[in-house]
Amino acid sequence: QSVLTQPPSVSAAPGQKVTISCSGGSSNIGNNYVSWYQQLPGTAPKLLIYDNNKRPSGIPDRFSGSKSGTSATLGITGLQTGDEASYSCGTWDSGLSTGVFGGGTKLTVL
Amino acid sequence: QVQLVQSGAEVKRPGASVKVSCKVSGYTLTELAMHWVRQAPGKGLEWMGGFVPEDGETIYAQKFQGRVTMTEDTSTDTAYMELSSLRSEDTAMYFCATGPTVTADGPNWFDPWGQGTLVTVSS
Numbered sequence: 001q002s003v004l005t006q007p008p009s010v011s012a013a014p015g016q017k018v019t020i021s022c023s024g025g026s027s028n029i030g031n032n033y034v035s036w037y038q039q040l041p042g043t044a045p046k047l048l049i050y051d052n053n054k055r056p057s058g059i060p061d062r063f064s065g066s067k068s069g070t071s072a073t074l075g076i077t078g079l080q081t082g083d084e085a086s087y088s089c090g091t092w093d094s095g096l097s098t099g100v101f102g103g104g105t106k107l108t109v110l
Numbered sequence: 111q112v113q114l115v116q117s118g119a120e121v122k123r124p125g126a127s128v129k130v131s132c133k134v135s136g137y138t139l140t141e142l143a144m145h146w147v148r149q150a151p152g153k154g155l156e157w158m159g160g161f162v163p164e165d166g167e168t169i170y171a172q173k174f175q176g177r178v179t180m181t182e183d184t185s186t187d188t189a190y191m192e193l194s195s196l197r198s199e200d201t202a203m204y205f206c207a208t209g210p211t212v213t214a215d216g217p218n219w220f221d222p223w224g225q226g227t228l229v230t231v232s233s
Contacts, residue, residue, distance in 0.1 A: 002154045035219035037155075044205055045147075045155065047221035056221060088155055092216035098171045099145070099157030099217060 003028060004089055006102035013110050016079050020087050020105045022072040027095035034072040036065055039086045039104070048087075049074065079109050112136045114206050114224035121230045127194040130227045132206030134187040143209045145220060146180060146191045150202040158191070158204075164213050196231045203228050 005023040012018040022034065034052050037045035047056055049065035052072065064075040072089055089102040117131040134142065145160025159170035159180055168180050179192045189206055206224040209217030 032215060033218040037220075044223040044226050045207075045220075046223070047219060050219040050221070090155065090157075090218070090220070092213075092218045094215050096172070097169065097216065099147070099160075099220075101147075101155040101157065103154035 002103040003093060003096075003098075003100035004091070004102035006087075006089060006105045008103070009106045009108065011108040011110055012079055014079050014081060017075065017077045018079060018107065019076075020074045020089075020107070022074070022089035022102050024070050024072075024091065024100070026070060028070075028091050028093040028100050029067065029072055030070040031094055032092045034065065034067050034089055034091045036063075036072075036074045037088045037090065038083075039088065041085070045088065076107075081109050083107060084109050112142065112208060112222055114208070114222060116204075116206060116224040116227045119228040119230070121232065122196050124197055124231055124233055126196050126231075127192060128196060128229050129190055129192040130204050130206075130229070132189040132191075132224050134189070137187075139182050139184050139187045139189060141211070143211050143217065144180070144182065144189045145207050145209050145217060146178075146204065147207055147220065147223075148202040148204045149226075150199070153202075156202075160209060160217065162213065162216050163211055164215060193229075196229075198231050201229065201231045 036049040052067040053065040086104045088104045093100045143161040146158040203226040207220035
């Protein structure tokens with residue numbers, strides 16, 4: 001059971017927008033920055049968003065992040081078939097002194 | 111640009127130990143904060159431990175304390191993760207990844223990641 005809670009799956013049509021939620025608590029999301037990762041089948045995770053809403057160099061602005069209280073959200077606009085992947089949120093848990101992740105959300109682009 | 115290349119897949123018997131390596135290029139290991147994350151088949155990511163700059167030392171997730179050892183060979187810029195007393199539940203892909211070198215509390219992002227090393231524990 002993951003410390004952070006994500007929906008198991010989401011789906012949307014090409015060109016549409018989708019959001020993926022990540023819910024935690026005061027010791028993790030509530031007091032630390034959130035990051036998001038994309039994991040294509042059979043590959044290592046790739047950092048998409050860090051510090052709640054910053055994009056590393058090379059990540060298109062179709063990807064965005066936000067945080068409110070103890071929840072965070074990843075948004076993807078202009079969906080492409082190549083966006084089909086698993087998306088995971090992560091942060092630090094100050095109470096557990098542990099890095100924590102969500103269970104991952106599988107995105108299907110119909 | 112940092113690149114991380116991990117050692118190859120391993121098959122181990124229950125009770126054995128495994129040591130996975132992660133070779134750094136583009137930077138020296140002393141400039142980085144290395145972490146290890148694993149992912150069991152069909153499951154989410156799980157942080158095992160790593161160097162926390164605020165603490166100035168490597169710390170381990172409580173779940174793995176006593177079974178995991180993370181070391182570094184700065185002469186070859188290679189990090190190692192050794193997990194002992196293996197059981198079937200340890201079957202997973204193991205990743206090395208670098209975290210921030212300045213933190214207010216602990217690492218809240220990891221980038222880049224190694225390609226992963228599959229460890230299979232089976233009798």
